[in-house]
Amino acid sequence: MVNTVVGMAAHVLVVEDDANTLNLIREYLSRANFHVRSASDGWEALKAIKAGPVDLIISELVVSDMDGASLREKCLLNPETRDVPFLFLLAKDQTERHVSALRSGVDDCITKPFDPIILVARVQAVIQRRHAYEQMVRVDPLTRLLNRPSLERDLETELDRVRRYRRFAALVLMDVDSFQQVNKDGGVSMGDLLLTCFAGIILTSIRTMDIAGRYHGGQFMLFLPETPAEGAQVLAQRIQTQLTTIADTIAGLTVTFTCGIVMAPEHGEKVDLIIQRVEDALSFAKQEKRGGCYVWQPPAGAIA
Numbered sequence: 511m512v513n514t515v516v517g518m519a520a521h522v523l524v525v526e527d528d529a530n531t532l533n534l535i536r537e538y539l540s541r542a543n544f545h546v547r548s549a550s551d552g553w554e555a556l557k558a559i560k561a562g563p564v565d566l567i568i569s570e571l572v573v574s575d576m577d578g579a580s581l582r583e584k585c586l587l588n589p590e591t592r593d594v595p596f597l598f599l600l601a602k603d604q605t606e607r608h609v610s611a612l613r614s615g616v617d618d619c620i621t622k623p624f625d626p627i628i629l630v631a632r633v634q635a636v637i638q639r640r641h642a643y644e645q646m647v648r649v650d651p652l653t654r655l656l657n658r659p660s661l662e663r664d665l666e667t668e669l670d671r672v673r674r675y676r677r678f679a680a681l682v683l684m685d686v687d688s689f690q691q692v693n694k695d696g697g698v699s700m701g702d703l704l705l706t707c708f709a710g711i712i713l714t715s716i717r718t719m720d721i722a723g724r725y726h727g728g729q730f731m732l733f734l735p736e737t738p739a740e741g742a743q744v745l746a747q748r749i750q751t752q753l754t755t756i757a758d759t760i761a762g763l764t765v766t767f768t769c770g771i772v773m774a775p776e777h778g779e780k781v782d783l784i785i786q787r788v789e790d791a792l793s794f795a796k797q798e799k800r801g802g803c804y805v806w807q808p809p810a811g812a813i814a
Contacts, residue, residue: 520637521545521562525555525569525578526599531622535568538626539633552581559591566595566637568620571607582616593644595636599624650724652702653709661723661731665781668721668733672774680742682732683788684749684769687800689728692763700761701728707760708767711752715745728767731788739805742771746803766801768792777806 522539526532527550536546547562549555555569567585569578578598585591595617600608602621611619617636620629648660656664665681672679686692686708693701705728712722712730721733734742746769757765770791778784787806795804 519543519545520565521547522633523555523558523564523567524548525550525552525567525581527551527570531570531599534626535629538630542630542634544633552578552584555581556584559585564591564594566597566633568597568599568633570599571604571611579611579614582614593640595640597632597636653705653724653730655709655712655730656721656723658723658725661721661725662781662785664721664723665733665785668735669774669779669781669784672735673779677736678738678776679774680732680734680737680739681772681774681784681788682734682742682746682769683725683771683792684730684732684746684767685792685796686728687766687768687796692765696761696763703760704757704763704765707756708753711749711756715749715752739771739773743803743805746771750801768795768800769803770795770806771803772806777808 522544524532524535524539524546526535526548532548536548539546547558547564549558552569555567558564567581569581571578582596582598585594585596598611598616598619600611600619600621602623604621608619608621617640618632620632648656650657668679671677686704689701689704692704705724708730709722709724712732716722716732716734719735723731725731732742732745734745737745750767753765753767757763770788770793772778772784772788772791774784777787791804791806794806795802798804
């Protein structure tokens, strides 16, 4: 996936065997605050991609050794590079190749000779479109929190940081009690409104370093770095109080949620394991008391 963040310079790889064209592209992209790396053929490009992050590739369609089309195919076959935006450089009279390239799904084609200012504008437009697309596919359309796939990917990254730097974090799974009954009594629109309010409360309650996402249906998950179990429980209670107040105000409903909590790395270091354990903690909490909160504990005599 593209790693571009708004306000940060993107990394552009230029695959071009003509020194004059390469220098022209490098000069103008560098002036526009892009980090530019170069390769003279497809094999050098593949090495450059492995060496560091790439947010966009500009390649001559025909280069020595491996042409741009072959490079594009290899990037598409690699999960780490298949979503990297790709632009082809073509001669002005190559209409047939231009059409073929666009039909292959390449992000854009630029004909030579080109206006360097137009080149920079097209590069910026492609990266901005891809960034907007990634933001769209990362979030749940209703709540605007992370969706489950994005949430799990971010958890993987954060747990790796916990392991590497010997830190700790809390994972919280919250489930709206009797959510199906809310949908039944008030309609789906009422349920959607409740979830939107819940998400808004979460966003205003967490820190910028925390991660929040919609896990499933009426379930939300929080990852809280540097937070002990007691701190996670305090935060959950604060959210609980606000949700109950808002639900009563806007719909006259008494709404609570039940939550489970696990600690990393104390209760596990792998995503699959801690998610299973936080689900177990939530299930136990629901059996004990709706609206309660339970911190996962290993069974008596078991090895965590």
